[in-house]
Amino acid sequence: MPGSDSENQLKLIIKMIGVPDKQTINKYCGGKTPEFFQKSQEKGDTSKFKKRFEGIDHTAMELLKLMLVFNPINRISIEDSLKHPFFEDLH
DSSP states (O other): OOOSSSSHHHHHHHHOOOOOOOHHHHHHHHHHHHHHHHHHOOOHHHHHHHTTTTTTHHHHHHHHHHHSSSTTTSOOOOHHHSSSGGGGOOO
16 A cells, blocks of 8 residues: 555555554554554545455455454464465465
8 A cells, every 4th residue: 555655554554444453553553653543534444445456356355354454463474374275376
């Protein structure tokens, strides 16, 4: 999600996947980022996510959803990503 600056980039990401929960913000965000998230009026919209990646393979979309998660604990690991059906032709 290329943005004109880091704040714009975060806004673009939030539009697609939403604001992280308070626990994630408190644990992983520093500086002015928690304040930015608290002030954000943007809401995640899965239709925007689908539209942004329209036309890609279903398994690729599934993998993207597992990867594009703010909390690294809830995000798919590299090992599990490589085992995902999207990459089955490489196994």
